[in-house]
Amino acid sequence: MRLGRLFVSPPSYHRFTQEGKVRSNVTDIDVQIHHEVEKAVKVSVDGIEAHAQWLPKSRIEIDFDGATLSQKKGLARITLPIQMAKEKGLI
Numbered sequence: 001m002r003l004g005r006l007f008v009s010p011p012s013y014h015r016f017t018q019e020g021k022v023r024s025n026v027t028d029i030d031v032q033i034h035h036e037v038e039k040a041v042k043v044s045v046d047g048i049e050a051h052a053q054w055l056p057k058s059r060i061e062i063d064f065d066g067a068t069l070s071q072k073k074g075l076a077r078i079t080l081p082i083q084m085a086k087e088k089g090l091i
Contacts, residue, residue, distance in 0.1 A: 027082050029090055033062075033074045043078065045090050053088040055080065 031043040034052045041062065044052040061079040085091045 025081055025083070026079050027085055027091065028077055028079050029085060030075065030077050031090070033076055041078075043076075043090075051089075053090065055084070055088065059084060 029045060031045055032047040032052075033041050033043050034049045035042040039058065040054050040056050041060075042049075042052045042054050055078070059080060063077045063079070064075075065077070080090075082091070
């Protein structure tokens with residue numbers, strides 16, 4: 001996983017809803033997690049905290065690739081709505 005690299009899943013890998021429908025409005029992005037609280041995480045795509053944005057945990061999925069946050073040194077892949085990623089300047 002490389003920091004700052006954008007991963008847009010090809011159609012065959014999009015996440016599915018519980019009804020089995022394709023969720024094509026989401027994207028995966030590798031990020032640096034700078035801070036975490038109960039309901040949100042502060043992330044950046046370039047590793048610079050001054051560029052970091054707060055994201056609500058209720059609207060994203062965080063994947064540490066099987067490791068804990070401390071084991072990955074703050075690196076993670078997040079899945080979030082494309083519109084949110086654009087609004088927050090992550091893509």
